[in-house]
Amino acid sequence: MxxxxxxxxxxxxxxxxxxxxxxxxxxxxxxxxxxxxxxxxxxxxxxxxxxxxxxxxxxxxxxxxxxxxxxxxxxxxxxxxxxxxxxxxxxxxxxxxxxxxxxxxxxxxxxxxGRTHKQIQVEAGATGYSYETIFGPLLDKTLSSVVVEDAYIRSTHQIYNFLHFCELLVLKAECLRSITLRTTRDPSGHGIQHERLSEIQQSLEKHSIKFTFIFSDTIHDREIRFDNGWIIKIGRGLDYFRKADGRFSLGWTEYHFRQCHQTTIDIFHQQSVE
Known part of the structure; x- marks a missing residue:
């Protein structure tokens, strides 16, 4: 614009x-x-x-x-x-x-x-970039639907990251009614990925939120879309955190203390591209 x-x-x-x-x-x-x-x-x-x-x-x-x-x-x-x-x-x-x-x-x-395009450069090893820090300011009472396109919500830690993201949505977006995930199927073929996502689905149902997950082989971009107009593109998707030092170390449960991989986060509103 x-x-x-x-x-x-x-x-x-x-x-x-x-x-x-x-x-x-x-x-x-x-x-x-x-x-x-x-x-x-x-x-x-x-x-x-x-x-x-x-x-x-x-x-x-x-x-x-x-x-x-x-x-x-x-x-x-x-x-x-x-x-x-x-x-x-x-x-x-x-x-x-x-x-x-x-x-x-x-x-x-x-x-x-809506008039700004915010870009955040996350340096390798940096802390202070929790999901709440990045997404929290974008969540409000007008948000009812979220779509996540991320090819890599497959391994255990990636699914935990997605669950952590869902927890933030439930806490901060009181009118949220649906979450849709488009990702790729785990090539191991053991069905564990489907089982874990189904467990998240059942948990969200208890909060009156419909969770739909779709497996696709044609996902290229990593993008999160909020129906209140916000679009977030993260180079590494939701998987931009390093592993915590240990189960009893800061950062195990509070992602604010987690070190990050180097990545770029772009946040903009649909109005800014009209």
Missing amino acids: KLEQRRHRPLRDKILISTYRNKCQSTVRKTDKMSGGGPEAAAVQVLTRAVQLDNEKKFAEALACYEQGIRLLLQAEKEVNDEGKRSHFRKKTKEYLSRAEAMKEAAAKQRTM
Whole structure:
């Protein structure tokens, strides 16, 4: 993306939000005519659109619709006398307020981080490059799906690394619903790789996360894609750590203390390549 285009992106985002606020208000007016002017019906219409935009990762637009929908819910609450219905409106308002806050953070992150391409050069023997350090800042409430393409999730330590990565996702991405791994089959043919990945699959199911693993012979790039827009390319994939000195040495369980192999990590957002 050209530098001039990047400079204008914050202005473009403001225009987008303003445009979608106007569209939401237009939707309200149309719904009013069809439903006799009830704010409840208008709120349903606008919030349905907000959720659709949310699912499409159009955070700035979704935020505008959430804000309009919340205002309509508050108005609807004031106009009803039934306490049960008022309680329902308050509950839904609280839920959508929480989601709107997440949208606000995500939209800000897209504006700030989406304009940069970050490259990290990891030197041989360096420490301090745990998965949490690299991936943690990219995990938020908008992340629901992760795709990992790595030809070498086969040996015991490589599968342990992948498990450690999954643990971080479960801890930090509270709305995560699916993880997909594309890797190559272990040439030994003993079935241990399949057995271990199946065990991870069963464990993730207990956290309501669907894990799918696919064996392919055509994988070339090592790439991790988050559906909140982040793409991470690591020269060595997830297998960039050296073996710990021993089972009772720092780095055995906490990867922050592990020495690394030399590699390059590229982190960018889909917006930065548009």
